[in-house]
Amino acid sequence: MTGRVLEIEDFSLIFETGGAPVRALRNVTLSVPQREIVGIVGESGSGKSTLALAVIGLLAANARILSGQVIFDGRDLLTLDEDAMRSIRGKRIAMVFQDPMTSLNPVRTVGQQMLDIQHHDRESGTEVKRRKAAEALARVGIPDAAQQLDNYIFQFSGGMRQRIAIAMGMMQKPEVLVADEVTTALDVTLESQILYLLRELRDEIGCSILFISHNLGAVAEICDRVVVLYAGELVEQGLIADIFANPRHPYTRALIACDPARIPEATRELPVIAGDVPNLAAIPKGCIFATRCSWARDICAVEAPPMVETEPGHFARCHFAKAGPQQ
Amino acid sequence: MLFYAIQRIGLSILILITSMVMLFTALKLIPGDPATIMLGSRANAEMKARITEQLGLNDPVIVQLGTFFGRLLQGNLGTDLWSQRPVSQIVMENLPYTLTLIAAGLGWAMLIGIPLGCYSAVRRNSFVDRLTGIISVATISIPSFVVAIYAVLLFSIQLGWLPVLGAGDKGDWKDQAIHLLMPAFALGLGWVGYLSRIVRASMLEVMGENHIRTARAFGLTEFQIIKSYALRIAILPTITLLAVAVGGLLSSAVFVEAIFARPGIGKLIVDAASMRNFPVVQGGVLTTVFLFALTMPLADLLVACLDPRVRATL
Known part of the structure; x- marks a missing residue:
């Protein structure tokens, strides 16, 4: 079982703003193998959440897809109509969002919402669906699951809320789970519990997970592969061990260097990546990272670097990906 | 609670x-x-x-x-200076007419205004949305007595479709319903636009919230999302507004009842005031104040029933 369950090919998207269009994602190509957890990392505004919403077909009204395909089960999701897409959402591709306090409905009980999302199942009665919901809650570690179905989301603690959101996502055994910043709002202990739970459920259900995060520690802990996005471009991707042991793109190197968990000793100055993300409404010529890059040479400002395979399955978009910085 | x-x-x-x-x-x-x-x-x-x-x-x-x-x-509102009858009895005779009028006026305003607001929010900037936007502003700014007068001119005098005066024969509900049409229309018209705008605004706000995106991500139909997920929340500010509306309608009813020579608390107060029949004025005004004072806590309690978040803070 090494097939690819989800493939995004040459995906480009802009947001129409009235002025110059914001080129939020440019030529992104990635694939999600079966039963693997693929991390998408990048800072705010890098396009990770937009990519997730594109997969499930819930882009903002002003988003326009310029090119690309999102292949799932042999079909391009971008060409499906609303009804076909709805039959996939929640059932075959499910999504868990950040902060369930706002991403779950405040005036419907957890049970009502868990019943609602089983609308794909037209045969089972309410009793069966309710039992399924209770089982799903019990599976993610909610005590007294059957009783808790009648509670509202705000009546739970932060960790429990995220468990409920994950239970909802996993309940119908999807083939792909998109987890968008699911641990961001949690403290460290809860975070590792949730990560552990996600991995367990992946093993149990056999689904793939698209794990979107800006937290490198979480990605390192849970993912099999990682994709690094910078300003709407995929700059590096590969197996988790390769990326962390041997990052080939200067942005990935800088990201890893900036991860507070990896700074070896107490220091008064935290490393930062100097400069700002370029304005996506006016993309500079050449390499997108050139203005902030310590490796940058003349060529970087003129010529956009190609994707280079530095070792099998490890790609980086940098002129010096293989050779390293030039003297 | x-x-x-x-x-x-x-x-x-x-x-x-x-x-x-x-x-x-x-x-x-x-x-x-x-x-x-x-x-x-x-x-x-x-x-x-x-x-x-x-x-x-x-x-x-x-x-x-x-x-x-x-x-x-003791429930004693005094004695009518003219007829020597208890004021409470006179008020109770007139009250049902006003309550029917307000219920009918607000009822049709809600029946049209709330779905129209939902539609305008979901099909934002569509033709219907823009049209209701323009018409709403117009109807909100026309006082109900002006609507009443023109309705009489058009439907009763020009077209001769509807009766002008009174509340219809007692016991004949069909006749009473026909007599209710124009007053209820005049009373409710402004609130159709008002409600549709308020519902539209709060629907737009709710439809932009994260949990609506989640519902979509689970493949729920747009209809179900609007009905069970969005409207439940968007209706809350409208309920409070409706309570205020009852207060406003009680005063609008004075004009509308006067124009249509329709029995009711409003007409009772107007007639009594012009004859300096103070006990009746007092009784009538107190009854309307009482109605309004009753509506506000009812609305608050209804909101608490519908919104578990409010309930949880009690």
Whole structure:
């Protein structure tokens, strides 16, 4: 079982703003193998959440897809109509969002919402669906699951809320789970519990997970592969061990260097990546990272670097990906 | 919850007491002596003195206020100066007409306004949305008595479709319904636009919230999302507004009832005021204040019932 369950090919998207269009994602190509957890990392505004919403077909009204395909089960999701897409959402591709306090409905009980999302199942009665919901809650570690179905989301603690959101996502055994910043709002202990739970459920259900995060520690802990996005471009991707042991793109190197968990000793100055993300409404010529890059040479400002395979399955978009910085 | 209910009702009682004192003061300030009005201008001084004594007008103001409150607490609104019948009885005869009128006016406004608001929010900037936007502003700014007058001109005088005056024959509900059409139309028209705009605004806000995106991500239909996920939340500010609407409609009803010569609390107050029939004015106004004071806590309790977040903070 090494097939690819989800493939995004040459995906480009802009947001129409009235002025110059914001080129939020440019030529992104990635694939999600079966039963693997693929991390998408990048800072705010890098396009990770937009990519997730594109997969499930819930882009903002002003988003326009310029090119690309999102292949799932042999079909391009971008060409499906609303009804076909709805039959996939929640059932075959499910999504868990950040902060369930706002991403779950405040005036419907957890049970009502868990019943609602089983609308794909037209045969089972309410009793069966309710039992399924209770089982799903019990599976993610909610005590007294059957009783808790009648509670509202705000009546739970932060960790429990995220468990409920994950239970909802996993309940119908999807083939792909998109987890968008699911641990961001949690403290460290809860975070590792949730990560552990996600991995367990992946093993149990056999689904793939698209794990979107800006937290490198979480990605390192849970993912099999990682994709690094910078300003709407995929700059590096590969197996988790390769990326962390041997990052080939200067942005990935800088990201890893900036991860507070990896700074070896107490220091008064935290490393930062100097400069700002370029304005996506006016993309500079050449390499997108050139203005902030310590490796940058003349060529970087003129010529956009190609994707280079530095070792099998490890790609980086940098002129010096293989050779390293030039003297 | 119980404490909340008691709190809301307590507030209403306070409103009632304040308005009773204000009403009492206002009637004291109106020029004209009730005794003279009752007896006519040719009454002699001795008769006037007797009536004044009978009405308790010679007592100190504070004692008068005390008796006024005391009688009200017993449900006694005083006696009609003309017919000598108890005011409470007269009010109760007229009240159903006004309540029917308000219910019909607000009812049709809700029936049209709320779905229209939802539609405008979901199909934002569509033709229907823009059209209702323009029409709403127009209907909100036209007072209901103007609508009433033009409705009479058009439907009764020009087209001859609908009767002009009265509330229809007693016991004949069909006749009464026909007589209700135009007053209810005039009373509710402004609220159609108002409600649709308010519902649209709060729907737009709710539809942009994260949990709506989640519902979509689970493949729920847009209809189900609107019905069970968005409207449940978007309707909450509208409920509070509807309670205020009842207050506004009680005063609009005065004009509408007067124009259509329709029995009701509004017409009762207008007629009584012009004849300086103070006990009836007092009784009528107090009843409307009481209705309004009752609506507000009811709306608050309804919101608490519909919104678990409000319930949780009680």
